[in-house]
Amino acid sequence: ETGVTQSPTHLIKTRGQQVTLRCSSQSGHNTVSWYQQALGQGPQFIFQYYREEENGRGNFPPRFSGLQFPNYSSELNVNALELDDSALYLCASSVGGQGKGEQFFGPGTRLTVL
């Protein structure tokens, strides 16, 4: 167990809807990264939050947005859901500002878009 928790575990939405996924980071970690993992593929970097600010973004459209709160927990919001958004969404927490920044992953939220 990494100490990183995510909610909900599973979610079913329809096209065009909006979804919010949540992540609680490991104690002492101030950085949260979000990844999308499609079936049969490796995780793809969405963005990273460090001390409540976006600190790097992957190749995802603006309808993917996020927040980080003062307690370093984080939300991933996806608007106007598309079928291709169906995936496992992973968050990973780490200690920012250090050279290595080893990332610890949560169990993920499985999103299905119908």
Place this chain on the structure above:
Amino acid sequence: GESVGLHLPTLSVQEGDNSIINCAYSNSASDYFIWYKQESGKGPQFIIDIRSNMDKRQGQRVTVLLNKTVKHLSLQIAATQPGDSAVYFCAENLLTGGGNKLTFGTGTQLKVEL
């Protein structure tokens, strides 16, 4: 449970044999490389990492080799056990002003036969 290995390369080994999982990476500027293990329904779990200025690193039953000339990474698992069955991903980490970004490979499904 979730299966992330439906379209992944598969390596089948007998219990007790050694396993070698290979990975090609793309960014010669990556600072370090990590191997993750992902079991069905779970997030990636850190196995071992290696800095870009090293060629080899050993852990408990695992060894990672890095060949920067051909941008190749391998994970060797000694005396493979049934509990080693999972999908294995290599990931490159690039430390930038935008934080730590992990770029994952496609993954390899390891199946341990009794």
